[in-house]
Amino acid sequence: MIQLNKVYKTFNNHKALNNLCLDVKSGEIYGLLGANGAGKSTTLNLILGFLKPDTGSIDLIDASNTSIATDMIGYIPENVNLYPYLSGVENLDYFCKLSGFKYSKNELSKFLIECGLQDDAHHKSVAEYSKGMRQKVGIAIAYAKKAKVYLLDEPASGLDPLSSNELSELLKKLADTGSAILMASHDLFRVRETCNKIGILKNGNLIKEMDADQVTPEELEGVYLNFMKN
Amino acid sequence: MKHILINEWKGFLRNRVFMILLFIFIFSLFLTTYLGIVQNNKQIQAQKEAQEHISEQWDKMDHGNPHQSAHFGSYAFKPTSVLNSIDEGINSITGNVLRLEGHRQNDVMFSEASQSLLISKFGKMKPSLLFQFIIPLFLIFLSFNSYTQERDTGRLKLLLIQGASLKKIIFSKIISIWLIGLVLLLFATCIQLIFNLHQLNIDTLFRLILLLISYSLYYLILINLTILLSVIFKSSTGALSLTVVIWVMWVVFLPKIIGNTVEKIVPLPTRVEFQDEMDKDRAQGIDGHNPSDNRRQELEQATLIKYGVNSLSELPVNFRGILMQADEEYGNDVWDKHFGTLYSQLQTQKNIYQFSGIINPFASLQSLSMGTAGTDMFHHLYFLSQAEEYRRDLIKKLNNKWRDGNWDKSFFNSIEDFHYNVPSFLMFIGKYLLDIVLLSLWSVILIFLVKYLSKKTVIL
Numbered sequence: 001m002i003q004l005n006k007v008y009k010t011f012n013n014h015k016a017l018n019n020l021c022l023d024v025k026s027g028e029i030y031g032l033l034g035a036n037g038a039g040k041s042t043t044l045n046l047i048l049g050f051l052k053p054d055t056g057s058i059d060l061i062d063a064s065n066t067s068i069a070t071d072m073i074g075y076i077p078e079n080v081n082l083y084p085y086l087s088g089v090e091n092l093d094y095f096c097k098l099s100g101f102k103y104s105k106n107e108l109s110k111f112l113i114e115c116g117l118q119d120d121a122h123h124k125s126v127a128e129y130s131k132g133m134r135q136k137v138g139i140a141i142a143y144a145k146k147a148k149v150y151l152l153d154e155p156a157s158g159l160d161p162l163s164s165n166e167l168s169e170l171l172k173k174l175a176d177t178g179s180a181i182l183m184a185s186h187d188l189f190r191v192r193e194t195c196n197k198i199g200i201l202k203n204g205n206l207i208k209e210m211d212a213d214q215v216t217p218e219e220l221e222g223v224y225l226n227f228m229k230n
Numbered sequence: 231m232k233h234i235l236i237n238e239w240k241g242f243l244r245n246r247v248f249m250i251l252l253f254i255f256i257f258s259l260f261l262t263t264y265l266g267i268v269q270n271n272k273q274i275q276a277q278k279e280a281q282e283h284i285s286e287q288w289d290k291m292d293h294g295n296p297h298q299s300a301h302f303g304s305y306a307f308k309p310t311s312v313l314n315s316i317d318e319g320i321n322s323i324t325g326n327v328l329r330l331e332g333h334r335q336n337d338v339m340f341s342e343a344s345q346s347l348l349i350s351k352f353g354k355m356k357p358s359l360l361f362q363f364i365i366p367l368f369l370i371f372l373s374f375n376s377y378t379q380e381r382d383t384g385r386l387k388l389l390l391i392q393g394a395s396l397k398k399i400i401f402s403k404i405i406s407i408w409l410i411g412l413v414l415l416l417f418a419t420c421i422q423l424i425f426n427l428h429q430l431n432i433d434t435l436f437r438l439i440l441l442l443i444s445y446s447l448y449y450l451i452l453i454n455l456t457i458l459l460s461v462i463f464k465s466s467t468g469a470l471s472l473t474v475v476i477w478v479m480w481v482v483f484l485p486k487i488i489g490n491t492v493e494k495i496v497p498l499p500t501r502v503e504f505q506d507e508m509d510k511d512r513a514q515g516i517d518g519h520n521p522s523d524n525r526r527q528e529l530e531q532a533t534l535i536k537y538g539v540n541s542l543s544e545l546p547v548n549f550r551g552i553l554m555q556a557d558e559e560y561g562n563d564v565w566d567k568h569f570g571t572l573y574s575q576l577q578t579q580k581n582i583y584q585f586s587g588i589i590n591p592f593a594s595l596q597s598l599s600m601g602t603a604g605t606d607m608f609h610h611l612y613f614l615s616q617a618e619e620y621r622r623d624l625i626k627k628l629n630n631k632w633r634d635g636n637w638d639k640s641f642f643n644s645i646e647d648f649h650y651n652v653p654s655f656l657m658f659i660g661k662y663l664l665d666i667v668l669l670s671l672w673s674v675i676l677i678f679l680v681k682y683l684s685k686k687t688v689i690l
Contacts, residue, residue, distance in 0.1 A: 048391060050689045075391045081383035083237065085244040097233045098392040138388075145392070 001026045001180035002047060002149055007056035009042055009204075016042040018204040020056070022182075024197075026148075029171055029181040031191030031212070033224060034201035040184035043201070044151050047182070048075060060149055074142020078154040080134040084127035088112055088137050091126055092144060099145040108144070115140040116166050132163030139170060150174060152183040156190040168194040188224055192217050200227050231398045234389075238376075238406035251368065255360070255414055262357045263421040266315030273314075277307045277326075281647060289643050296628035296637055297554055303331030304624060306617035306648040311604040312429045313437055316422065317358035319605025328614070330621040330648070332558065332628070335565050357418050358599055361445055362592070363481065366452050369411050370473050373456035376403045378466035386689060397684040400461065404453050404680070411449035415442055437602040437655050440666075444598040447669040451591050452477070454676035461683050480592040488586040488593070496578045504568065511564045529556055551633025558625050565618070573611055580607055587668035594665035594672075601662045604652065608661050612653050620648045 002024040009017040017039045024030040034040050045051045046058055060073070082091040089108050096103055103111070109122050117136040126134065135155060142150055150171070156164045171194055175181055185191050191198055192212055198220065200208040207227050215223065242248050284305050291302070308326040329336045377400060380386040389399055419442060423430065455476065460469035499507070533552055534540065542549045580597075587594030600606035627645065631637050 045690060048387070050387070050390075073391060075387060077384045077387065079384060080388075081385045083241065083385075085241050086237075090240075094233060094237050095388065095392050098389065098394045100393065141388070141392070 001028075001061060002030075002182055003057075003059040003061065004043070004046070005057045005059070007043075007046065007058065008054045009039075009046065009051065010054055015204050017046070017053075020201075020204070020206055022199065022206065024149075024180045024182050026178050026180050027175050028197060029175050029183060029195040031195035031198045032182060032184045032201055033186070033188065033191055033198060034184075035186075035228060037203075038201040039204040040201055041153060042204075044075075044153055044182070044184055047149075047151060048073060072146070072148050074139070074145065074147030074150045076135065076138045076142060076150065076152045076155055078157050079131065080138030082126045082129075082134055082137055084125065087123045087125055088117060088129065088133070089122045091137055092140055095141040096144050101145055103144065111140045111144045112137065115143055116170055130163070132159050132166070135159070135163075135167065136170070139174075143174065148179055150179055150181040152181065152185075154185055154187075155183060156185060156187045164190055165193075188221055189217055192220050200224060202227060231402050234394060234399060234402035235406050238403060239409075242372075242406070242410070248372075252410075255365065255368065256417055258364075259357060259360060259414060259418045260421060262360060263315065263418050264425065266356055267422070267425045270310050270312070270315040273310045277309065280305070280327075281307055285647050288645070296632040296641075297332070297550065299642060300332030300554070300625050300628040303329060304648065306330055306613075306620060306650070308610075308613045308617075309650050309652065311652065312426050312434050313422075313441070313603040314605055315426075316356065316361075316418070316441065317599045317603040317605055318356055319600035319603055320607060320610060321605045324610050328617045330617065330624065332554065332625045333561060335561075335569070335618060335621070358603075361415070361418070362595065362599070365411060365414055366449065366477065369407055369449055369453055370456050370470070370477060372407045372410065373403075373453045374460055374470040374473060375466040376407065377457055377460045378469065381689070382466070390689060395684075396687060396689070397681060400457060400680055400684050404450075404457055407453050408446075408450055411453075412446060415445050415449075433652075433654050437604070440655070440662075441599060441602040444595055444602065444666075444669060447673050448591060448595040451669070451672045451676055454673070454680055458676060458680050458683065461680070461687055480590050484586065484590040485593060485596075488583060488590070492579050492582045495582060496575050498572065498575055498579075504572065508564060508568050511567065512561060526553060529553060547633045548635055549633075551629050551631070554632065555626060555629035558622070558629060562622060573615075576607060576611065584664045584668075587665055591669055591672045594668045597665045598662055598669070601658065601665075602655070608658055609653065613650060616650055617648060 002022065004020050004022040007017050007020040008015070020039070020043065022030070022032075022043070032040050032043065042051065046053055047060070082088075083094070086094065089105060089112065092108050092112060093103065093105075096108070109119065112122055113119060115136045117133060117140065121129065121133060126137070129137070139150075152171075155167055155171075159167065168190065171181055171183070175196075183191065183195065192215070195212045198210050198212050198215075199206050200223070208223060210220075210223070212220075242252075288302075288304065306328040308321075308328070310321075310326070314321060377386075380389065380399070386396075386399070390396065419438060422438065426434075456469070456473045459472050460466055463469040463472070529552070530542065530549065533545065533549060534542070537545055537547070539545055583593065584597055587597070597606065601608065624645065631641060
């Protein structure tokens, strides 16, 4: 579903991505691991269309082999900064309207519940929300617009273990509906727990790809540290 | 765009600080507009009473002969326009009463600035002060981080991913803040309309509409500029600082610098120089009160020939009336020469100053604000020329009556008071076309720049 073919990207003579090839299939959760400056955010910005590759191509194609428009991408940044003067439901309603979806209050609440936000929080101001709660609204925004591709930038950063676990479960549920999920992270444990496939990015090069179920958390840590040191 | 606009307004309305500020502005606007109207009405009433008093004095007085009445003279009151309560322009400096008498043209008297305490010379609290200085600052502070806040929190990416274009986001923000300015303008306008309903006419309405358009354009320029700078600069504080510096340049420094430059290009004589020159030319005319004056003797001869008599005592008319009118006409020529030059110099200065709107839209706004309120120099000069016309007509009537004789009380009572015909705005619109064009150009160019930049900006 998400296909990056031989993508190069440089910033002021610095190679941010070097011949990156990536394939995230429908129903798959792909974890992109890497240190700061490895090229994870550049990869996401390229897929989101905020950057153009120097060479190479980025294709978003659904199961029937037709192109997915960028507005069918759901993007969940590290900090989902919603409008603090709106409630969770109002935020969701606003972002849905921007994508051309108009839902009833019940439907909006249903989306929030499906994304794990408790009923009693729906009408509270987002200023009172924890990071995890805002993230759930962020995912609900993507879910409500029927996104086929989800891009997550450090989604588990700063979340408590319970929220982090809830996030993993939610992403798995979304993948089960046929969505392709690409998740950039530092968190080896969370990536191992959540993803089907893992890629390690170093200095813009995809140096290792593996299936998550083929490695134990300890092995993954060993592989990651080994690549980072060399 | 509609959804972004509604959301922006929700943000404003749910912000306590904003609501307090908005309330303060609305209250201040109500107070200044209302008090301005009350003060205006008082002034109109005071002028009316003074006019009635002078009229009564004229009707009841023992006139003696018409020349004595010419010396007694009359007064011309510059009527306060309804919109003076919004922008008093140069009225507080120029004064509003002109003494009209024979032999001499006087200066306008009783300017408020000359009579009030020093503190009020810095400008009275009029809605124009709020419109030109306070509300723009408020709009700048609302605009400077409107875009950067979205960018810095990462919300901008979310908005774009949801399908909103950068152009729509930026313009929605511009319009939402601009609407706040419009609401405040409309509020003050409504107060004007409600409390001045009995004095309103088509001309005032037309002026009010142009006043609204002018301020709306100026606010659009300021908001566009602030948001444009915030899109260009990475830091919102940098954008705010630069916007405030530009604004201060517009309202404080450029008007002074350009004003001084214009005075250098088209210098005006000092009051003393001007009066000396006038006196010099005036001295060369007929001295109606000096029998040994050469010109007087020439006129005597010409009059005797005209009437075919040998001496003044044989004349069927009073020679002193002819003499005084001749003296008056010479004085009028001198006045026309000197004041004509002065007026044209003032007009040239004003015209050059209007061109500063190319670099300073505030100059165009001020010109339009005073112009539409009828309190600028064009309107003042128009009043002066009407008053002078009346004075000449009055003195001529009196001199001619003195010449022909046979006057009685009914003659003096038949002389009408000075009535100022307020010029229709259509008469003056041509003088403000440059200001309108420059304000519109500023708006269009800035909108174009914002549009261009929204296409070129890279979001990361």
